[in-house]
Amino acid sequence: MPNKNIQWYKVLNNTADLPEGRVTSVTAGHTGICLAHFEGKFCALDNKCPHQGGPLGEGSIENGLLRCPWHGWDYHPCSGKAPGYDDGVDTFPVEVRDDAVYVGVEEEIPHKETITDVMVETMINWGIDTVFGMVGHSNLGLADAMRRQEEKGNMKFYGIRHEGAGAFAASAYGKLTGKPAACFAIAGPGSTNMFTGLWDAKVDRAPILALTGQVASQVVGTGNFQEVDLVRAFSTVAEFNHRVLGNSKHAELMTLAIKHAIINRDVSHLTFPDEMQEMSAPENSAAQTPEGRISPFQIAPPRESVDKAIDMLCKAERPVIIVGHGARFSMDAIIELAEQINAPVMTTFKGKGQISDMHPLGCGVLGRSGTPIASWFMNESDLLLVFGASFSNHTGITDHKPTIQVDFDPLALSKFHKIDAPVWGEISVTVEIFRKELEGKTNTVDQRPEIVKRWELWRAEKNNRLKDDHGKGVSSIAIFNAMNELAPDNAVMCVDVGNNAYSFGRYYESKQNTFLMSGYLGSIGFALPASIGAWTAVGDSRPVVAVAGDGGFCQYLADLTTVVKYKMPIKIILLNNSELGKISKEQRAGEFEVWATSLHNPNFADFANSCGAFGIRVEKKEEVHAAMEKIFAHNGPALLEVITDVELI
Template identity: 75%
Template structure:
């Protein structure tokens, strides 16, 4: 004999007068959606889903004595749920009782949650160390979102609801650049997923691991032109190194494991898309989440002996070696500084590698290239050997091919990518450095260039002091902003920079100490700074300050994310250089002998906007107030925005 399930009563209205006669309302009893009606003096409870297409009956109305579905106008009796004519597609009803003027609905006790495919995959994801997810919950990803909710409630995952999926992908990209580990971005099908595309490309070209998770419409309607239907596997085929649709019969834990393993080892993009019907499917009886235990190999690959011998021979005979560090050397700052000290060789960086050696280190020479200092270019030009670690040789950096070059990189395809080099060394950087140092214990002929580094810095600082005297009635100069930042920015901050004139000035004038720097390097995507700062904060928490520097053009792309900072109490400090212009584009138009056209901007008062969102905000319009305002900015405990009106010509 079947055992009847226990009935549980849930209060759905504190006061029955909240629902007037002749009205309907959606309420919830546990997780059950209820259409509560008040008709002919009686309160009734019906299932909230219309049997036609699941329309929310609680959003409908009572017309001519019948409850009408708001989607397609199907009618039901507001007390019995029976349609006109008594057809068999009526609506389930539930008992209602009144107590102390409140309304209660009785529903069967919920059965314990059964493990779903999404549960298995989320647990596997967390086991592999992917614990930060940026995204937006929506109708085609609800099952997977529900699984993440359960893991978050256990304290194993943090989900950050953003205002635009593009910001989610940039945040995850920045997290990967800073930590070398993947975070996830999460979206619905169709436009939510395609919004993530730019940030995914940013991660791909800057070799940052990232996991993209997208919902998808039900498999049965794929190919029919269904609402928000996009073939996401095909759409992301160009950006994702690992790119799969999750199916009912997939090996679900293994599929998630492979996605994350590819992201980490390839330093690339992995994408999984989840059809709607798969997300809530019950897991197979013995399905278990997987872990990375014994699934990952060490990456400490030693370079070939012949390459080592050739490199060591070049270093031994060099008088004026210069070391160049790119973003790929980020994890080896201390070892590379020690190697430079053993050679007394200047160290310069690419823009993406800014901060890999402090500008206050006796051998630090600043940034090379278009965003760089004359110190770095001078030492490159005076060198007789360039030793390059983890750099891509982009045009923006301008590493000259006219000097003998030793290039060290973990990626064999990056070696001699654009032109031949004297010695291409394929190996993991720290292992390669150990071998170099052992081989170079004797026989080094390099000159001590430490004194020259100090001399070149002296010349550059004198030049910067002259530029600092240039003022304007149209706004503050960029050099004044970065001079103030040099004095006040916390020495261990993570700093996120946008694209445009603000970035060029940042690279040239800001003097790094122990900060880390994040930017949209190869993709050069405007709008990067603010969402990147969100990703950085989730990586470092309260252990390090996070600072974003943006122009007005870039900030407006994701301006609404200031509300995200407030919601999650992210104490990010945002400095926006507002010149009411896409100044970098105006400059390029002039350089190309075009008319300056359509680069002017109409901006809000960013400080007022920040305050309206619940953040601290202040605007500075002249240089004498700059330093005091910046001190206030860094003294704030929560999210804060400092807007500086700048002169577009003083960069």
């Protein structure tokens, strides 16, 4: 090895750290070294066995020879030769200086741009600068390209504890911002773990990019270790789904994946075979940008649809507006329209908080998780004006009223039944057209005094329910009543699935909150990973709160350590009734025996404290307010565990 190109690295602080007759794995720069102490001297070999890549530093010296731990091949510990054979492993110079051991390796060649460098830079140019995932053996080249971009300050990678949590976090990020984040996994089980979170994004129309490692192309289809045909596996969930090859148009492939995710509000998936992740980028390769590759979305509806909708609105005396999750980025314009035509505004459960319950026209949530206020005004109306909602049976939007439905997606229009006036157009553009054309033409009843009265009746009913106490734990309404007083007005609220969610939708009164949930998929376990995704989107500009039951929280319990690791000041309100209460309720409703719904739980507050968060556990109603006050005041991640009565929801 030419001395002029040698760089020396300390690999052992003291010779006593490696006894005679032993070997160990060390690193000199980026070079893996098997360091041996044999016959009174220190020797350095390439750490990779040339046959299967086994780590020789994990082997042992037997009868004067170093044995590979993977397949038993023998090498001399200092010369690297295999006795009786022509093969062997490379050696490196070693020096002992003041009892420390140094190994010399050739000066590293400067990094040459790779295919994955070009693709990751393209991804960042398109605005995807947040990635949730796990680094592993089949995605190391792609991970290294991300590392280089993170070191430049161009992206942030969050190492999660379960790939499903990473997909949920990316889904929540897309729901909150309308922009995709990426989730990232190894081949095989790491990739299949992401499926639930990807389906959550797909059915709730959140853009998301899934990036997966893959085993080498030559063994795809052979039953190799962790080999799953990921293109076939992702074909049901991913609207754009491709394997990246050495001869692909790499920047273009990434551009198309992101365009499909953004435009169709869907899942895009790219899988990267192991061997091509470190390939040098072809000459003249360049990362792409969105310039000239995507158009504005402000599409106006057809004139015929507008005319019919305007005619119906001009005739209405008691119109109401129903908004779903799809209208979340157009609410300022919708509220102005509501004020113009005196229309009460109610939301689907997914749309909770899109209008404040403190607004004079706000009527809360419609449907199973809703308020009697919303249902009353829908029933008293003579016209429904629906924005960004698809009439899920959980919402309970009647199909017996004259209805105008506005949506950016033509397939969402009249999805479940005939609509009187389906209007295809971008929501904010359509609302502005409605406002201009309705000026001075409507003759509607001012329903604000009735809204005040209905809220008074509902709050009186809630106060009566607060008195309920069976001596078996705290009621859900007591928890959400405390949250009404203490939760930050502008918090992003991430809610799980189950009775905790129904109670939250019914009893919590929104201010300037934003709510995230697993809507159409209804996946348990959403709240905690969603809060991670939400925090990465808003940072310290807004508080983030996760509301979960014990069943849902346990699904991704380990990712509380992720919250602590990245110092995310997320507040978790955990309702613990030691039961899958919603399932028990469904079993009773179906006239089945209640079976297999009881849970054995840890002390979640103690668990939170052991992770480095701040945890409090309360068992009595009178303890809730003070404990919650401490949780929200804590400067860092915190969890409030409340022992609840499964019957008082």
